[in-house]
Amino acid sequence: MTPQLELPAPTAPEAARVTLLYHFCRLQLPAVVVAESAFRTHLDRTFRIYAPKAGGPVTWAGYLDGLYALDWLVCVGCLAGQTPAWELLFAARTGRTDCLLVDALRARACRLYPRDEEKQDSAVTEFWSQLIVPEGERGTPVLARYDGQRPLAPWLIRVFQNWHLSKLRAQSGVSALPDDDIAMPIPPVSNADTRWHESFCAAARDWLGAVSESERLILGLRWRYRMSQRDVAHLLGVHEGTISRQTDKLRDKSLEIIGHRLVADGWTGDDLEGFILTEMGGLLVDEPSLSADQLGRMLAARGKKLPV
Known part of the structure; x- marks a missing residue:
C-alpha cells in the first residue's frame, strides 16, 4: 500500500489567506453555498491532488497562487449536487466567443467519431455522467480529480479527449493516455x-x-x-x-x-x-x-x- 504523502500544514498567513479566499468566493458566487468547514476540507483534498504533480517541494502559498478559485468552487458545488453550480458549468465558456463547454465537447466528438452521430452523442452523454460517477468500482469521478490549477472548462475538454483517445488506442493495442494530463493532439491528418x-x-x-x-x-x-x-x-x-x-x-x-x-x-x-x-x-x-x-x-x- 502506498503511504500517504505528508504535506505541510498552512502557516498562519496562509491560513488567513484561505479565510479571505472563502469569503471572496462567497461574494463572487453567492448561489453556490459551501460551509467554511467543507470549503477547507475540499481545499485540503485538492491540494493533495496537486502536490504529487508539482515536481518539487509544495507550499500552500504556491498552490493558492495558481488556484482558479471560482472554477474550483463550481467544481465543489457540482460534487455536492448543487443545481446552481451545475447551471454555471453548463453555461461555462471555453475561451472562444459563443463556444459553450458542451459545444466544444460535441465538436471534439465529431472529429473523434466522424460520420457516427450515435457514437458522438453517446460519447458526450457518457462523459457528463462520469463527472460525478466513476467509470469503475475503484475509479474516481472526473470532477473529483480536478486540482483547481487550470481553468475548469478547458481541463474537462482535455480529459474528454484523452479518455476517448485512450479508448481508440486501446482497441488497436496501443497503451492508454493519462486521462487528466495535457491533451494529446487528435491524430494528425495528411x-x-x-x-x-x-x-x-x-x-x-x-x-x-x-x-x-x-x-x-x-x-x-x-x-x-x-x-x-x-x-x-x-x-x-x-x-x-x-x-x-x-x-x-x-x-x-x-x-x-x-x-x-x-x-x-x-x-x-x-x-x-x-x-x-x-x-x-x-x-x-x-x-x-x-x-x-x-x-x-x-x-x-x-x-x-x-x-x-
Whole structure:
C-alpha cells in the first residue's frame, strides 16, 4: 500500500489567506453555498491532488497562487449536487466567443467519431455522467480529480479527449493516455486532407452565409441541440413535414454547392458526399452564427424558447 504523502500544514498567513479566499468566493458566487468547514476540507483534498504533480517541494502559498478559485468552487458545488453550480458549468465558456463547454465537447466528438452521430452523442452523454460517477468500482469521478490549477472548462475538454483517445488506442493495442494530463493532439491528418478540409470550410461557410435565418435556426436546432424533426416542428409551431422538406432541401443544396466547389478545386477522390457529411458535423457545431446565443436570439424574436 502506498503511504500517504505528508504535506505541510498552512502557516498562519496562509491560513488567513484561505479565510479571505472563502469569503471572496462567497461574494463572487453567492448561489453556490459551501460551509467554511467543507470549503477547507475540499481545499485540503485538492491540494493533495496537486502536490504529487508539482515536481518539487509544495507550499500552500504556491498552490493558492495558481488556484482558479471560482472554477474550483463550481467544481465543489457540482460534487455536492448543487443545481446552481451545475447551471454555471453548463453555461461555462471555453475561451472562444459563443463556444459553450458542451459545444466544444460535441465538436471534439465529431472529429473523434466522424460520420457516427450515435457514437458522438453517446460519447458526450457518457462523459457528463462520469463527472460525478466513476467509470469503475475503484475509479474516481472526473470532477473529483480536478486540482483547481487550470481553468475548469478547458481541463474537462482535455480529459474528454484523452479518455476517448485512450479508448481508440486501446482497441488497436496501443497503451492508454493519462486521462487528466495535457491533451494529446487528435491524430494528425495528411497535407492533402488538410487542404480539402480547408477547401470544405471555405465552401461551407459561403453556403451558410447564403441560407435564410429560418434555415439557420433549423440547422442549429437539429445539429447543435440534436432535436428531432418532430421536436423542432413542435417548438416552431409548424407541421413536421415542413421541417422534413426544409431539412432535405438544405442537405441537397449543401451537397450541390459544396460539391461543385470542391470539384472545381480539383477533387478527384471517391465518396465526395461522404466527405462533405463527415466534415459538416464539426463545422456546424463550431459555427458562430449557430451559437447557443444566436439561436436563443432567433427563437426569442419568434416568441419561442428552448424547452428545459
